[in-house]
Amino acid sequence: MQLRRVAVKGRKLFRAIILDMQKINILEKELYLASIDVKRNESLIPHTTMKVGGNADLFAVTHNIQQLETAVNSSLKLDVPFLVVGNGSNIIVSDSGYKGFVILNNTHDYKILRDSKSVEKNRCMDSRFKPLDNDYLSVSAFQYSDEGRDDVVICADSGLKINVLMTKLFKKGITGLEWFSGIPATVGGAIYMNIHGGCHYFGDIVEKTLLTYGVSKEVEHDYFRFGYDWSILHQTGEIVLQANLRLKKGDVQKAKKLANRWLIKKSQQPQRSAGCIFHNLTKAEQVHLNLPTPSIGYLIDNVLNLKGVRCGGAIISEKHAAFIENQNNASANDIIQLINLVKEKAKNQLGLNLKTEVKLIGNF
Numbered sequence: 001m002q003l004r005r006v007a008v009k010g011r012k013l014f015r016a017i018i019l020d021m022q023k024i025n026i027l028e029k030e031l032y033l034a035s036i037d038v039k040r041n042e043s044l045i046p047h048t049t050m051k052v053g054g055n056a057d058l059f060a061v062t063h064n065i066q067q068l069e070t071a072v073n074s075s076l077k078l079d080v081p082f083l084v085v086g087n088g089s090n091i092i093v094s095d096s097g098y099k100g101f102v103i104l105n106n107t108h109d110y111k112i113l114r115d116s117k118s119v120e121k122n123r124c125m126d127s128r129f130k131p132l133d134n135d136y137l138s139v140s141a142f143q144y145s146d147e148g149r150d151d152v153v154i155c156a157d158s159g160l161k162i163n164v165l166m167t168k169l170f171k172k173g174i175t176g177l178e179w180f181s182g183i184p185a186t187v188g189g190a191i192y193m194n195i196h197g198g199c200h201y202f203g204d205i206v207e208k209t210l211l212t213y214g215v216s217k218e219v220e221h222d223y224f225r226f227g228y229d230w231s232i233l234h235q236t237g238e239i240v241l242q243a244n245l246r247l248k249k250g251d252v253q254k255a256k257k258l259a260n261r262w263l264i265k266k267s268q269q270p271q272r273s274a275g276c277i278f279h280n281l282t283k284a285e286q287v288h289l290n291l292p293t294p295s296i297g298y299l300i301d302n303v304l305n306l307k308g309v310r311c312g313g314a315i316i317s318e319k320h321a322a323f324i325e326n327q328n329n330a331s332a333n334d335i336i337q338l339i340n341l342v343k344e345k346a347k348n349q350l351g352l353n354l355k356t357e358v359k360l361i362g363n364f
Contacts, residue, residue, distance in 0.1 A: 020099070023078045024058055027101060030078075034070045036060050044097065047104060048088035049184055050274040052332045054097025054362070056083075061104045065157055065241045069212050071103045072239050076214050083361060084239050086159055086186030090193060090275050094362030095332045105188060107159035112172065113244065115152050144258050146175050146250030153207060154247060158188030158240040166259065175250030176205055181259035182266025184275075188240035192233045193357075194226045197262060201226065208244040213237060229279060229357050270323040277324055277339060279355045289350060296354070297322035304345050311337045336364055 031038050042059030045051050058080075062068040068084075075082035081100030085091065152174050156165055162185050166177035179197035180190065189195075190202040191209065203226030210218050213236065224231040233240070281294040291298065301307040301321035309316045313330030316338055317323040324338050339356065346352040 020080075023080050024101070027074055027078050027080050028058060030074045031060060031071060034067065034074075036062065036067050036071060042102070044093045044102065047085060047102075048091055048093060048274070049272070050088075050092055050335070051272055051326050052095070052330055052335065053093025054095050056098045056100070056102035058101040059104070060101070061106050062159070063106050064109070065107050065210075068103065068105055068107055068158070068239070069216060069241060071101075072212055073214055075101050075103075084188070086189045087161060087184045089184045090189070090357065091359045091361050092274050092332055092335055094360070094364050096363050098362050105159035105186065107157035107241075108164075110154055110156040110160060110165060110168070112174075113153045113155050115150055115249065144254055146248040146255070149251075150249045152247050152249050153244055155242055155244050156187045157242055158186060158191075160187050161185070162187065162190055169247065170252050170256060170259075173249055173252055174247050175252060175255035176245070176247035178255040178259040179262070181262040182264075187243055187245075191224065191240050191243060192231055193229055194224075194231050196228075203231065205245045205247060206243060207246045210241040210243070211238040212241055213239060216241065269320050270317045270325040272326040273317070273323045274358045276322045276357055278322065278342070279357055281352075285352065295322070299346070300342060304342065304349065306342060306345065309338065309341065311335075311341075314338055316342070332362075332364070336360075 028038050028040075038058055038060040040058060041055045043055050044053040044059075060071060062071050072082065072084065081098075082103060083098055083100065084103045084105050086105050154169070154174070162177060162180050162183060165187065166181060169175070169177060179200040180195060180202060181197070183190075183195055183197060185193070185195050191206060194201050194203045196202070203221070203224060206221050206224065206226075208218055208220055209223075210216060211233075224233070276296065278296045278300075280296050281289070281291070281299065283294065286294040289299075289303070291303070297320050300316065306316050307321040308318045310327075311330075312334035313326060313328035314334035314337075315325050315327050317325045319325075324335050326335070343354050346354050
């Protein structure tokens with residue numbers, strides 16, 4: 001009886017694999033007819049900042065929002081698992097790869113929609129950053145503000161890299177992205193994660209957004225329910241096509257100086273990484289542990305004493321303990337082992353349940 005059940009399970013699994021491959025074949029043909037070039041078994045290592053991971057069953061680069069919309073909605077129609085990546089940060093792909101379709105979002109257009117009088121900014125959260133007198137970035141740098149200057153609304157494709165867009169807009173006399181200088185994110189990823197820079201969140205500048213997930217729709221700022229490293233897209237799975245951002249006709253020279261300061265600061269952080277691995281502590285956790293800062297890097301370094309710990313080719317960074325670096329051809333499994341080590345030690349020693357910021361892709 002036991003052998004019969006195993007045989008039935010085996011046949012069901014085999015049929016499922018055949019069905020999945022049939023769906024992949026049909027999707028590949030649909031994308032080809034839509035003039036979207038696709039590849040089979042593409043390595044995801046060069047498409048992520050962590051530089052680990054296996055292959056994707058199917059892979060394509062989309063160059064405009066029409067292609068992106070087609071790729072997403074064709075996948076949904078055929079029930080093929082899909083993943084949209086931009087700059088490839090904030091994700092760790094498993095060594096077994098991704099069983100489905102990976103879409104590299106390379107949409108890159110933008111346009112200036114309108115100028116208008118200054119209005120009160122959307123605020124998704126309270127300001128997150130309070131500069132210290134001994135911070136290497138001076139207090140005066142963090143006091144830079146273009147409040148009161150006229151607004152300008154731009155429409156940007158979701159695949160546009162923040163730093164590329166910022167540089168283009170400076171040439172047009174438009175400021176507001178300087179706080180996010182040096183962050184390896186696209187517009188779509190910045191909205192998905194509600195990235196933060198200095199005392200600002202990206203959600204603060206989002207006005208209106210075009211989303212797709214089977215059907216396309218426009219939504220306003222409040223739809224996203226922005227939080228710390230969070231938006232409603234974490235729950236809905238919807239994909240950003242374009243976004244209207246409310247920026248400023250600001251002081252470009254001052255904005256450039258601030259952008260350069262942030263760029264220097266970010267360049268000192270580990271580069272072959274997925275970004276900060278864990279959320280910072282809550283205020284309550286910081287007070288309970290009597291720590292001078294909620295920084296997760298401080299906790300890992302000074303409380304858990306894990307800075308510099310290695311597993312295979314991965315290391316808890318000696319530059320900044322909030323990061324795990326791929327120093328020597330690390331595997332995804334090396335990185336996961338270090339993540340689990342930090343989690344277990346934080347739980348056993350301090351009773352903390354650390355939350356990861358990065359998204360794990362594939363089977364771990």
